[in-house]
Amino acid sequence: MEAQPTAAHAIETVFRLESPRVVAGVARIVRDIGIAEELAQDALVAALERWPRDGVPDNPGAWLMATARHRAVDLVRRRETYARKLAEIGRNLPDAAPPPEPAHPDDIDDDLLRLVFTTCHPVLSREARIALTLRLLGGLTTAEIARAHLVPEPTIAQRIVRAKRALATRNVAFEVPYGPEREARLGSVLDVIYLIFNEGYAATAGDDLLRPGLCEDALRLTRLLSGLMPKEPEVHGLTALLEFQASRTAARTAPDGTAVLLKDQNRRRWNRMLIARGIRALARADATATGAPGPYALQAAIAACHAHAYSYAETDWRTIATLYALLAARAPSPVVELNRAVAVSMAEGPAEALELVDALAAEPALRDYHLLPSVRADLLSRLGRTAEARTEFERAASLTRNERERALLLRRAAEAG
Amino acid sequence: MPRYLSLVRIDEASAPAEGPSEELMQRMGELIEEITKAGVMLDTAGLTPSAQGARVRWEGGSISVTDGPFTESKEVVGGYALMQCKDMAEALEWTKRFLKTHEEFWTVTCEVREIAEG
Numbered sequence: 460m461e462a463q464p465t466a467a468h469a470i471e472t473v474f475r476l477e478s479p480r481v482v483a484g485v486a487r488i489v490r491d492i493g494i495a496e497e498l499a500q501d502a503l504v505a506a507l508e509r510w511p512r513d514g515v516p517d518n519p520g521a522w523l524m525a526t527a528r529h530r531a532v533d534l535v536r537r538r539e540t541y542a543r544k545l546a547e548i549g550r551n552l553p554d555a556a557p558p559p560e561p562a563h564p565d566d567i568d569d570d571l572l573r574l575v576f577t578t579c580h581p582v583l584s585r586e587a588r589i590a591l592t593l594r595l596l597g598g599l600t601t602a603e604i605a606r607a608h609l610v611p612e613p614t615i616a617q618r619i620v621r622a623k624r625a626l627a628t629r630n631v632a633f634e635v636p637y638g639p640e641r642e643a644r645l646g647s648v649l650d651v652i653y654l655i656f657n658e659g660y661a662a663t664a665g666d667d668l669l670r671p672g673l674c675e676d677a678l679r680l681t682r683l684l685s686g687l688m689p690k691e692p693e694v695h696g697l698t699a700l701l702e703f704q705a706s707r708t709a710a711r712t713a714p715d716g717t718a719v720l721l722k723d724q725n726r727r728r729w730n731r732m733l734i735a736r737g738i739r740a741l742a743r744a745d746a747t748a749t750g751a752p753g754p755y756a757l758q759a760a761i762a763a764c765h766a767h768a769y770s771y772a773e774t775d776w777r778t779i780a781t782l783y784a785l786l787a788a789r790a791p792s793p794v795v796e797l798n799r800a801v802a803v804s805m806a807e808g809p810a811e812a813l814e815l816v817d818a819l820a821a822e823p824a825l826r827d828y829h830l831l832p833s834v835r836a837d838l839l840s841r842l843g844r845t846a847e848a849r850t851e852f853e854r855a856a857s858l859t860r861n862e863r864e865r866a867l868l869l870r871r872a873a874e875a876g
Numbered sequence: 877m878p879r880y881l882s883l884v885r886i887d888e889a890s891a892p893a894e895g896p897s898e899e900l901m902q903r904m905g906e907l908i909e910e911i912t913k914a915g916v917m918l919d920t921a922g923l924t925p926s927a928q929g930a931r932v933r934w935e936g937g938s939i940s941v942t943d944g945p946f947t948e949s950k951e952v953v954g955g956y957a958l959m960q961c962k963d964m965a966e967a968l969e970w971t972k973r974f975l976k977t978h979e980e981f982w983t984v985t986c987e988v989r990e991i992a993e994g
Contacts, residue, residue, distance in 0.1 A: 472965040476914070517976070568913075675877035675960065679915035686913030709993070732918065732958075 466511050470519075474503045475598040477520040481527050482595055483570035486633050488531040492577055492595065493623035495527075498534070502527040571596075572635050572687050578622075579648040582629050587622035588651045589658075590615055596683070597655075597676045607673050608658070645688075649697050649755060652680050656701050678705055685740065695744035696756030702737035703762035706730040717863050722771035734766045757786040776805035793822040801834060809841040829858035833868060840875050849875040879918065879960050879991040880967035882974070885951040886984050888926060903977040911959070911970055922955040951985055964990065 478499055486495035502523045516522040578591040593599045593607075601619065605612040625631075636644045659673025681698045688694045710728035711719050741763055744756040752760065761782045768774035783799035796819055804812030816835050825831045836851030852872035856865045896904075911917040923929070926944040933940045946952050957974065961967040971986045978984055 468965055469969065472963075472969050475962070476966065476969065672877045679877075679960070682915030683913060686915075736918070 467507065469515070470503075470506055470510055473515075473519045474506065474523065477523050478503075478598050479571060479574065479596050480520070480567050481524050483574040484524055484567065485527045485531045486574060486577075487570050488528065488535060490633055491623075491627055492574065492633070493620075493627060494534070495531070496595065496623075498527045498530050499523070501530055568687050569635065571683070573633050575648055575684065575687070576635055576644055577626060577631060577633055579644075579651045580626065580631050581644070581647055582625055582631060583622050585651075585654065587618055587625070588647070589655055590618045591622045592651050592680070593655065593673075593676060594619055596680060599676065645691065645693065648684070649681075649693060652677050652684070653697060653701075653755075655680070656704070660704065674701075674705055674708065677701060685743075689743075690747050692744045692748040693753040693755050695740045695747060696753055696759050699737045699740035699744055699759035700755055700762055702733045702740055703759060703766050706733035706737065706766065721765065726769065729766070737766060738763060751789070752785070754786060754790040757782055757789065761786075774805070776802050780806045793819055793825050794828075797825070797831060797834060800838075804838055804841070809838040813838045813842065827858055829855045829864075829868075831855075832858065836868075836871070836875070840871075845875045848872075877960050877962055878993065879958060880964070881989050881991055882957040882959065882967070882971050883953050883987040883989070884922075884955040884957070884974075884984060885987060886954040886982075887951050888945065888954075890983060891954075892981070897979065900978060904974070907973055907977055911957075916959050916961060916966075916970060918958040918960055920955070920957040923953060926952045954984075958991075964988070 481499045481502065482492065482495045485498050486492045489495055505526055506523060574595060578595050579588050583591065590604055593604050594601065601616045602612050605615040655673050656677035659677065678701050681701050684694050685698045706729050707724060709730065710724040710726065713719050737759065741759050744759065748756065761779050764775045764779050780799060780802035783795060783802055787795045787799060796815065800812045800815040803815060816838060819825055819831060832851040833855035836848045836855060839851060840848035849872045852868050852875060856868035856872065859865050859868065908917060908920060926946045929944040931942045931946065959967055959970060967988050971988055975984055975986060
């Protein structure tokens with residue numbers, strides 16, 4: 460049974476909830492997210508000293524924000540005084556920091572958006588973007604991020620320090636991009652969230668109960684972003700996609716921890732509430748779209764077809780095949796083509812699909828990808844070309860790194876006759 | 877990340893007859909928007925008075941239906957919030973903030989329960 464949280468735990472909980480906003484609000488003043496995080500931490504230390512003694516303030520978030528902001532303004536003033544003194548002895552006055560503004564809910568949203576675009580900035584490596592986003596927006600501790608990635612804590616700590624330094628030395632502006640840059644930058648933000656989700660999704664077969672739920676952290680981030688950018692269709696598209704994928708979490712792992720494929724999942728274990736949320740988010744993506752749907756909205760639409768189907772066989776494969784064709788045109792990828800082939804095999808038959816799969820045979824990106832021979836083997840077997848099917852199942856078995864999957868593929872090879 | 881159901885219980889007899897004040901609705905609306913934007917609130921709603929509800933009971937192998945209001949209970953469920961939180965401490969923190977939107981003359985109990993997953 461979980462006991463009532465201790466005072467310190469309750470304060471840390473408040474801090475975790477508030478810290479993205481505090482860091483974002485302070486970063487606008489000091490123009491450096493590393494310093495902003497330190498100032499936020501100072502405010503937490505002050506809270507841990509004061510609150511147990513004086514009681515928790517009525518609005519703890521506002522207290523933390525005011526305390527951190529106060530320190531930030533002090534810091535900026537000291538810098539300005541220093542700069543003025545430098546100027547007095549004949550040096551140039553650097554750009555003065557803007558004065559702190561009052562906290563209006565919309566301003567807080569703007570600050571959070573600036574923080575999202577900064578932690579997902581393209582000057583940072585993929586790993587750095589993920590770590591920094593989880594730390595500053597997800598409110599995860601360095602230890603939690605390390606555990607989620609199965610790497611030692613100092614590795615993550617260093618990754619975060621380096622990322623902050625890179626943002627500072629490359630003079631990355633703390634701002635929301637507009638104009639032609641915006642779409643690419645938003646793409647980077649969405650990709651970071653999707654990567655976080657997939658890291659968690661790929662790991663859910665593991666049994667480390669201490670491993671924080673990266674899927675849920677990503678889901679929370681994308682829901683947050685949907686609230687911050689209600690007019691961006693791809694943000695809603697990503698939210699929809701993650702809600703749909705998360706809805707299958709309980710069904711995609713067998714009691715022994717092994718993965719259950721979509722076609723074998725017990726659909727009664729799909730979470731109906733998350734599906735309903737996915738449908739709503741997808742509708743918002745449609746409603747806000749001004750042009751053709753983007754890659755996330757298309758993937759969400761495919762996931763919606765699965766969510767609506769009572770069984771694998773009763774799925775609307777024709778629509779899914781069309782959606783994959785649109786996706787392949789929008790974001791070409793051999794993996795998307797392979798998925799399209801599977802949908803075509805269900806909608807039209809194995810012969811039509813085999814043509815598509817054979818066209819992928821020369822694709823270098825799929826050379827060691829076990830699903831290519833595995834899909835091909837399945838199609839050949841459905842066409843009664845058993846000898847060829849067996850060879851392909853064996854080839855797929857030799858390529859997979861997963862023991863259980865290898866066993867399954869070898870069994871299918873033996874059954875192929 | 878576990879989900880928590882907060883069952884909001886109120887004493888219908890002592891609750892203001894004219895319902896919640898405009899200011900309360902305003903504060904509550906802002907807070908709910910904040911919790912939703914934070915990605916925490918999955919679903920929330922208030923319920924119509926228990927006079928419009930019914931209790932359906934299974935006991936001794938037979939069904940009985942009792943129409944509302946449920947005067948024999950001091951507090952009845954008046955609303956709910958379904959939240960996805962990191963832990964119970966976070967669920968309690970949001971619940972406290974929800975309760976604080978009410979004026980002093982209200983008596984409201986939130987029963988916060990973790991949803992059994994799996």
